[in-house]
Amino acid sequence: MSTRRGIRIVTGARVVAGAVVAAGCVLAVVLGASAPLPGIRNTPAVSTVSPVPGDTVIVCNGSFRALGRDSVRAEAMVSAAGPTLTVDRTQAEPEVAELAMPDVTGGAGAQSLTGVVVDRVAPLLSASESMTVDADDMRGFAAAPCREPATTSWLVGGDVSTGASDVIVLSNPGDVPATVQIDVYGEARAASTAVVPAGTQLGVPLASVAAGEPRPVVQVTSDGVPIRASLQSSLIRTLDPVGIDLQDGVTGPQDRLTLLGVQASHAPGDDATAVVLRVLSLEADAQAVVGVRPVGGAASDVEEFPVALTADVPAEVALSGLEPGVYDVEVTGTAPIVAAVRQTVRAGTQADFAWMTAAPEIVAETAFTVPRGPSATLLLKNNGAADVSVGLAGGGEDQQVLVPAGSSVSVPVRAGSSWRLSPSGPVRAAVTMVGDDADAKVAGWPLTPSAVNQQPIDVRP
Template sequence: MSSGTRAFRVAATGARVITGVAVIAACVVGVATAVHAPWPVVEHDPAQVEVTPVPGDSTLVCNGDLRALGRDSSAPLDMLSAASPALTTGGTGGDPAAEGLAMTDLPDAGGPQVLTGAVDGRSVPLIAGAESVTIAADDLAGYAALPCGVPRLESWLVGGSIDTGTEDIVTLTNAADVPSTVTLSVYGPARSTRTVIVPARSQEALPLTSFATGNDVPVVKVSAVGAPVRAALQSSLVRVLDPVGIDLQDSVAGPQQKLVFTGVQAFAASGDDAEMAVLRVLSPGLAARVQVTVRAEGATGAADEFTVPVEADLPSQVSLSGLEPGQYTVEVEADVPLVATIRQQDGFGLDSDFAWVMPSPELDVDVAFAVPAGPDARLQLANTSDRDATVTLEALDGGQPQEIVIPAGRTGGLEVTGRTAYRMQTTAPVHAAVTLTGPGALAVLPVQASGAGEKPITVYP
């Protein structure tokens, strides 16, 4: 074999080796790249469609007659009707329809009212109602007001007392066509529960002392099965045989991490003012450190600021003392959900009154609210957001709209008229409450969000 042929074979063999090495290297690089690259997958997006449910009628439940407890010394837990409230209603589609419910234990009394705003096509009217009562009797005296509200499967009553001289009553109203089984769970040093059946379209009432004994500052969780109920608390106080106030307190839907109380008032007191304004707070399930900030109307800084440690499941009270007379907003915040309320009073003796102030929810859409009959009324507004809010107020029965600008982080207010329903619009989130204040008359009604309209939901067939 010639040397030229051998050289050709060596060259050919070398070329094949080099080509093979290159192919192997390319395969290695390809495999390595494929490992890190996304692999093709077969996927199918589920069919979905956005649907806006057909809205239902707007419904609110009003509480009915004020009750008197213990007027018969032979039956101290029996109740009688003490007074019928004046009811103020209104709506964007006209006055809502009103229908009475039964009071099974007070057959001759004026029962609760159910207000209904009927849907017009897909348009749901904004409706509002509020009731108020003034009484001057040997065992009950003062002024009380309560907005008509929405029944719930779960709600909380944060105020109330079982101290000597108090006669507090829990009312449970069932506006549905089926009975409701309601469990009342009391938080405090002596935990207890009570179960009651509320028949369809009726109201039941229980003295607070009948199931909250041993709890000086009770908080009651109301759980309903079968149908939602409207829970409320009627409170009254007698000192040294003198009646010194009544109140009607609404329930709250559940614990929240931040609560805003607007419409809090501080009154002048001779001597110790530790009981003039008191904060009650409960942290269900977990201990908490609660930050409390008190701001005067129109002020930029805090009038008072402090931290309160709260044990799990044990209600606590702290005094909001040392405040100059005036209007305030109180912010209560923690890293766990809380329920809370503020009790305020304008004096200690005859011709004085008190009121439980409930948290005011954040409002960023149109709402309707009613101002009941009573003393001078004012709409208190708190803007806890970072932008200015322009609030427009218009009476539903006509009249010139009012407008006010609430700067970011500030509070303000507008005078409003009793026996009038209003529509409120805002350009930024605000908290609002109606305060009614006069000699021996005190009430605070937070403005609640109106449940008009239904939000779209996504349906997966």
């Protein structure tokens, strides 16, 4: 009997222990369900990379090309004038490579300048060229900086009407050929292709790709290697030459464009001698608002007017009511746009013109040169809400220029000089060169930031 009783006691103890364990499990499940679950947090890995600079390469256009001087071959091009080159020589001498100019008789001066990287630092390199032509079929002054090549450029300007002799200039400083696509926007679309050999410059008459277009805008796209695309223009009215120009391509459409240093002068009253804005909206109909303000003027001095834009069809507006002076032109679109302004100056029976393109934002030290020629001015525009101080070093002097918020200033700069521009905040800048009352000369171009000043890049997997 004692054995059986012992067995019962052991069995009962097991039952009690099992019940306790089961109750504990239930309690643990209940408490676990009511307790907050541990979260899994994954912070994305971010790596900040400073691009390794490459050699700085800029391309100079060289000779100004003239069409129609050979009565047998009207399309043949000859050199109308050679450039005077101004190079920033505050650092090591750049390496120079001459570009072949096989399609222009007497052509010279097309070249690439290379600033070589030293100790992972690329030099700030700048150069500019200017030329004056005084012939029976061509007269005027043209000037432009030497620019870095690009894979895509927009040429907003040019003319194919009677008396115009415009040439698209394609310069390939690379070691391999470039296949270049030329797309013309106008009342009808057109396209053409050109192959530019390595180390070569070629000219394409604008009339050959944009025949019949009164307001052409040209997109130049390079495959294989970046090129420099520019537009050389000359114009004859009746029998009188009325100017030449050298215009650079812009990088691409934007919602807001700033064009600086636009010259307005007295004109007889026709649109051909007024300030003329050409603007193109890409891919979509858009509404643009054009604001015009004298340099240094207050916000209340802005005159604004709307312009309706049809997708892919350039529009042109004459700003013929401006009083003589220097102006900033702001163009804001409801879709990305490209634009440029043609300005004309007169002195007696002489005339000259120049296209001014939009100025990009500059946030870091930038080098620029002013070529030889008439009086030159640096225009600075601050679109921000805070004042910006701009350091200018060059021309034998250093100075600080205050650019008020939302306003612009002008600073005289000496022709044939080299400069460094160092802003404390974002600014836009352009150079203009204008002759006196007895000498009709005008040229202008925006300053562009150097590829040397690339900002660090955040890389996320």
